[in-house]
Amino acid sequence: MDYEAELEQAIGYTKAKLLEARSMEVDITKAVETFNKVGEAASEMDYDRAFNLLHKCNDKIDTAIDQHIFKMISDCHMDFKKYTKLDFSNVKRYLEDATYYLKNKNFREALDLSIYCRNELDGIINANIGNYQQSAEAAFQEVQSILYEAREEDDIDIKDAEDIYRCMEDSLSSAEGIQDYEDVIEYGTAFKNALARARRRRDKEREKVENAQETLDKMKKALENISKHFNLPAEINEFQIRSSEAFENKEFEKAEELAEQCAKKLNELTQSCKPEITMEFLTKELLSDVWNRANIMIKNKGNAIASNVKVELTGPIQVRRLPIIAELGFNEKKELEIGIKFDDAGNVPIDLEINARRSWDDQKITFQHELWVDVERASTKSKELSDTIKKVEPVSPPSGPGQALACILCKKLIEESTPIIKCNCGTIYHLNCSNEMDFCMKCGNNLKKIIPESHEESEVSWH
Numbered sequence: 001m002d003y004e005a006e007l008e009q010a011i012g013y014t015k016a017k018l019l020e021a022r023s024m025e026v027d028i029t030k031a032v033e034t035f036n037k038v039g040e041a042a043s044e045m046d047y048d049r050a051f052n053l054l055h056k057c058n059d060k061i062d063t064a065i066d067q068h069i070f071k072m073i074s075d076c077h078m079d080f081k082k083y084t085k086l087d088f089s090n091v092k093r094y095l096e097d098a099t100y101y102l103k104n105k106n107f108r109e110a111l112d113l114s115i116y117c118r119n120e121l122d123g124i125i126n127a128n129i130g131n132y133q134q135s136a137e138a139a140f141q142e143v144q145s146i147l148y149e150a151r152e153e154d155d156i157d158i159k160d161a162e163d164i165y166r167c168m169e170d171s172l173s174s175a176e177g178i179q180d181y182e183d184v185i186e187y188g189t190a191f192k193n194a195l196a197r198a199r200r201r202r203d204k205e206r207e208k209v210e211n212a213q214e215t216l217d218k219m220k221k222a223l224e225n226i227s228k229h230f231n232l233p234a235e236i237n238e239f240q241i242r243s244s245e246a247f248e249n250k251e252f253e254k255a256e257e258l259a260e261q262c263a264k265k266l267n268e269l270t271q272s273c274k275p276e277i278t279m280e281f282l283t284k285e286l287l288s289d290v291w292n293r294a295n296i297m298i299k300n301k302g303n304a305i306a307s308n309v310k311v312e313l314t315g316p317i318q319v320r321r322l323p324i325i326a327e328l329g330f331n332e333k334k335e336l337e338i339g340i341k342f343d344d345a346g347n348v349p350i351d352l353e354i355n356a357r358r359s360w361d362d363q364k365i366t367f368q369h370e371l372w373v374d375v376e377r378a379s380t381k382s383k384e385l386s387d388t389i390k391k392v393e394p395v396s397p398p399s400g401p402g403q404a405l406a407c408i409l410c411k412k413l414i415e416e417s418t419p420i421i422k423c424n425c426g427t428i429y430h431l432n433c434s435n436e437m438d439f440c441m442k443c444g445n446n447l448k449k450i451i452p453e454s455h456e457e458s459e460v461s462w463h
Contacts, residue, residue: 003047004042004047007042007047007050007051007054010051010054011038011042011054013058014035014038014054014057014058014061015035017058017061018031018032018035018057018061020108021061021064021065024065024068024107024111025068026061026064026065026068027064027068028060028061028064030060030064031057031060031061031064034053034056034057034060035053035054035057037053038050038053038054038057041053062105062107065107065111066102066105066107068111069098069102069107069110069111069114070102072111072114072115072117072118073095073098073099073102073114073117075118076091076095076114076117076118076121077095079121079125080092082179082182083125083128083178083182085128085131086124086125086128087124088121088124090120091117091120091121091124094113094116094117094120095113095114095117097113098110098111098113098114098117101113125178126178128178129177129178129181132178132181132182132185133175133181135181135185136172136175136181136182136184136185137172139184139185139188140168140169140172140184140188142188143165143168143187143188143191143192144165146191146192146195147161147162147165147191147195150195150198153199153202155202155205155206156198156199156202157198157201157202158194158195158198160194160197160198161191161194161195161198164187164190164191164194165187165191167187168184168187168188168191171183171184171187172184205252208252208253208256209252211252211256212247212252212253212255212256212259213247215255215256215259215260215263216243216244216247216255216256216259218259218263219240219243219259219262219263219266220240222263222266223236223240223262223266226266226269226270228359232269233265233269235265236262236265236266236269239258239259239261239262239265240262242258243255243256243258243259243262246258270358270361273302273303273304274302274303274304274358274365275300275302275303275304275305275306275328275330275356275358275365276300276301276302276367277298277299277300277301277302277306277309277328277354277356277367278298278299278301278354278367278369279296279297279298279299279311279352279354279369279371280296280297280299280371281294281295281296281371281373282294282295282296282297282335283295283296284374285376286340286342286373286374286375286376287342287345287375287376287377288342288343288344288345288375288376288377289341289342289343289377290341291320291339291340291341292339292340292341292342293337293338293339294337294338294339294340295335295336295337295338296311296335296336296337296338297333297334297335297336298311298325298328298333298334298335298336298354299332299333299334300328300329300330300331300332300333301330301331302330303330304330304358304359305327305328305329305330305358305359306327306328306356306357306358306359306365307326307327307328307356307357307358307359307362308324308325308326308355308356308357309324309325309327309328309354309355309356310322310324310325310354310355310356311352311353311354312352312353312354312355313340313350313351313352314350314351314353315348315349315350315351316342316343316344316348316349317340317341317342317343317348317350318340318341318343319338319339319340319341320338320339320340321337321338321339322336322338323336327359328356342373342375344375345375345376345377346374346375347372347373347374347375348372348373348374348375349370349371349372350370350371350372350373351368351370351371352367352368352369352370352371353366353367353368354366354367354368354369355367405420405428406428407420407428407429407430407433408427408428408429408442409429409430409433409434410430410433412430414428414430418430418431419431421434423440423442425440425442427440427442
């Protein structure tokens with residue numbers, strides 16, 4: 001077998017492939033290195049090694065051509081994705097054919113179509129470069145306008161956005177191709193994102209300030225309110241001072257935390273403090289079946305001020321004139337005069353209910369007790385005196401030199417022709433003043449009117 005002739009033929013085939021690959025501008029450096037070793041093997045008449053080297057060389061040529069064409073096709077696809085606004089539909093069809101030829105090792109057809117697609121694609125891109133330039137310039141003008149407005153905003157750090165703006169300005173001034181203008185447009189997007197982040201940081205910081213300020217205001221208002229009712233512990237005052245200092249130092253989260261701790265301590269203090277209202281009868285001689293003028297003592301034994309204190313007495317009794325006490329301090333007591341009538345004598349049970357409110361938060365508190373009161377049966381004479389009331393008629397006071405009449409309730413002189421009421425005990429009232437009373441201030445006889453506000457007693461005299 002003529003191995004030398006066959007080897008020459010194989011070498012000629014490989015040389016032709018190398019020339020073709022070189023004409024395709026394919027990098028065949030590794031294939032050439034392998035091919036140069038074939039001559040050495042042939043000179044040593046090592047035909048097996050020579051054929052083996054030629055086989056490897058041909059494989060390397062095919063691989064190099066395949067990679068070269070594949071890269072051209074891939075670059076075209078990258079441009080499709082990069083320039084989405086351009087119409088490459090015709091180029092895409094040819095590129096699909098090139099891919100088909102490449103898979104079937106028809107390198108010449110695949111390469112020709114790939115080169116055609118590349119040229120067509122570049123032509124379309126260059127034809128539209130003006131549009132990209134206009135888009136890039138419009139994007140830059142928009143960014144300029146946004147930046148001018150952002151610089152007027154308060155409390156915002158736009159350093160990152162301004163750095164991107166300068167890069168965008170430099171990129172636009174040196175732009176030559178579509179890719180350069182695409183970079184300018186991307187800088188515009190990056191600028192907007194950086195400015196949006198800066199505004200979010202600013203808004204978040206403002207929110208911190210507002211939340212801290214709101215918490216501090218609530219704390220100060222609570223302290224101002226509660227300090228009227230308690231002596232605040234030093235610990236609470238310390239929280240107030242530290243939270244205010246933190247706020248001044250712009251440590252807003254710390255200020256809010258300290259204010260919340262202060263509020264917690266205040267809540268613990270207020271929950272542990274409450275009024276405790278009690279009532280007792282000061283008048284010991286109480287009679288049944290008649291109206292008694294009784295003095296009672298309302299006392300706050302708690303450790304907090306009570307407001308709107310209302311006493312209710314129920315049982316086998318009738319009660320009149322139980323006023324509401326506007327405010328009752330801790331350890332404070334108030335003496336009141338009421339009208340009370342017992343239905344029977346003996347040790348009489350009375351249900352006591354006292355409703356009050358804590359002065360600082362208006363929380364309602366109810367106290368309920370049961371009282372037992374010793375009541376004597378009224379004598380027949382006392383009962384007759386209580387039930388016998390002279391018919392009261394409006395009369396005019398006597399007039400004449402040296403005579404004057406004073407109302408026991410208002411203490412004012414009664415002018416002539418002024419209507420008066422005279423009780424059977426001799427006590428004189430203005431007619432209008434008597435409408436405020438239910439029984440006589442001096443003898444307790446029932447005037448069938450509302451009890452007066454004043455409890456002072458004085459003799460009415462003629463002068």
